[in-house]
Amino acid sequence: MFVYNIFIHIFGKKKEIMSSPRERILERASILFHHQGYNSTGINQIISEANVAKASFYQHFKTKDDLCVTFLNRRHESWFNALSEFTSTSENTQEKIVAAFDFIMHMNEKENFRGCSFLNIMSEISKEQENILSVIQSHKNDLRVFFSQLIEDELLATHIYLLFESSIIESQLFGSNEIVHKSKAIVKSII
Amino acid sequence: MFVYNIFIHIFGKKKEIMSSPRERILERASILFHHQGYNSTGINQIISEANVAKASFYQHFKTKDDLCVTFLNRRHESWFNALSEFTSTSENTQEKIVAAFDFIMHMNEKENFRGCSFLNIMSEISKEQENILSVIQSHKNDLRVFFSQLIEDELLATHIYLLFESSIIESQLFGSNEIVHKSKAIVKSII
DNA sequence: TTATATACAAACAAGTCTGTCTGTTTTTTT
DNA sequence: AAAAAAACAGACAGACTTGTTTGTATATAA
CATH class of the missing domain: 1.10.10.60 (Homeodomain-like)
Known part of the structure; x- marks a missing residue:
């Protein structure tokens, strides 16, 4: 023009x-x-x-699914960067773990409680869309590793990871951070 | 004919x-x-x-959404009946809670790790489909009440509920009951 | 400046979707 | 047996879907 x-x-x-x-x-x-x-x-x-x-x-x-894979890979990167930055100011491990739950609340407010892109897409795709599914699985594996690197006790790390996951989902379902606050209190009591 | x-x-x-x-x-x-x-x-x-x-x-x-609401209401009933029956043989509260996690594994095997219909549909619908969303919210509220009735400590009940939810989702994502077993071990350690 | 690569608009294919409607047949009730 | 209700097949509307194709315009590099 x-x-x-x-x-x-x-x-x-x-x-x-x-x-x-x-x-x-x-x-x-x-x-x-x-x-x-x-x-x-x-x-x-x-x-x-x-x-x-x-x-x-x-x-x-090539296809819409191809775009989806690229989108998820980028989201993976930007999401982890945001999480790292958000938890970087914490001085010790305990604080860092708690800050991760603050990050959920921060994300919910910013993104209007849309939850986790990865889990949302998991619920939408079929078994045939394997390339998409594997990106989602990798993302969640990396999140588990994130907590594993902070916590020596493997079972405790899994425990925190599970609470983290349900905190995202339940706050999405009810459009509120209330449950994340409760989850944070629970986490504080077990670390 | x-x-x-x-x-x-x-x-x-x-x-x-x-x-x-x-x-x-x-x-x-x-x-x-x-x-x-x-x-x-x-x-x-x-x-x-x-x-x-x-x-x-x-x-x-009247509409496809109308069918969806009816489907979810029926699923709510049958799912809770199955959970109740599955946990009915337990002799005490602790056993009943643990049995609830066995029920997840049972459901996963039976339904090929398709996860929770309610959460899956939550990820698919838009904010405008309020009648569907409210059925989903009611279902999850009832599940929370289920655990609240078993456990006096409100925070512990929420704790179990959150582990229950993530157990369903993570086992769906990876198509395996492995994480449910771990979750069960965690639950045993906190009740 | 000419050649190459990229981006454009817009039509098209072939299929999907939800929901409506017509007219016929079957079932149930009176 | 007659009247009313329910179920049938299937065409249709209108809008959507992903992906392809044609021909033109623009931007970058040689």
């Missing part, structure tokens, strides 16, 4: 002012998959809101 | 040998919703497998 080209000419390269189609697709898909669910979000909505042509979409992603 | 009518003539009333269309719909929907998910199961598949005409379907159920 005319104005757009002038804009580039004055302010520099395109990359600086507008992300690539692939990036725009992933940004919109992340929001839509997380807020509407995977099956309820169509390709057409994604590309229309990302201002990308359909042919361009299929140049970057 | 010819043979069918003879059958009725010889053996008695229809009700005794063939369930009503409404019943056949609910039976098929129960299986399909639980095994394929709600959004992935269409009305057409349900009525075709239930041998019911589409017009008959819409005589019994």
Whole structure:
């Protein structure tokens, strides 16, 4: 477009002012998959809101499932980074574990109690979508490792992990952090 | 049909040998919703497998969501009955709690690790489907009450409830009862 | 500046979905 | 046996789905 080209000419390269189609697709898909669910979000909505042509979409992603895998991999990274950052200020292990539960509440407020993208998508897919399932399993394995690295006692680490998981789900179901507070109190009593 | 009518003539009333269309719909929907998910199961598949005409379907159920609510209400009843029966032979409270975790494993084996219908559907629906959501919330409330009635300590009851919930989800995700065994060991150590 | 790669719009295919409607047949009740 | 209720098959509407294709325009690199 005319104005757009002038804009580039004055302010520099395109990359600086507008992300690539692939990036725009992933940004919109992340929001839509997380807020509407995977099956309820169509390709057409994604590309229309990302201002990308359909042919361009299929140049970057073989299938919708392919996009889903890429989305989950990125979510995995950004989610763990956020968790690490959130718990990084804690001075000891106990505090770090408790901070992880504060992170759930923080995430719930920020994302309107949409819960865990990974578990939500698990409930939507079929056994045939193995590539998606394995990304979800890897994510949860890594979360278990996160707690295992903090806690020597293997069974206690599993214990915390299980409470962490149900805290996410129950707060999603009731749209409230109340149960996370209770869960936090429980965790404090066992570590 | 010819043979069918003879059958009725010889053996008695229809009700005794063939369930009503409404019943056949609910039976098929129960299986399909639980095994394929709600959004992935269409009305057409349900009525075709239930041998019911589409017009008959819409005589019994206003919408697909209406069927979903009825399905969940029935699942609620049958699931709780099964849990009650499974835990009824336990002689004391501790045993009963542990038996509840055995019930998860029993259910997983029987239903091929499809997890909790209620939580699965929660992940699939939108905020607008309030009537469905409230059935799910009621179900989980009743489950919490189930544990509260067994355990005086309110926080401990919540604790067990949270472990119960994550046990279902994690065993679904990994298609294995391994984590339920661990959860059972944890529960034994805290009651 | 020319060549190559990328992105575009928009039509199209082939199928899915929920829900409505018509007209016929079967079952139940009076 | 006649009247009313329920179930049937199946066409239809209208909107959606994922993915393909054609031809054009734009951006980047040689």
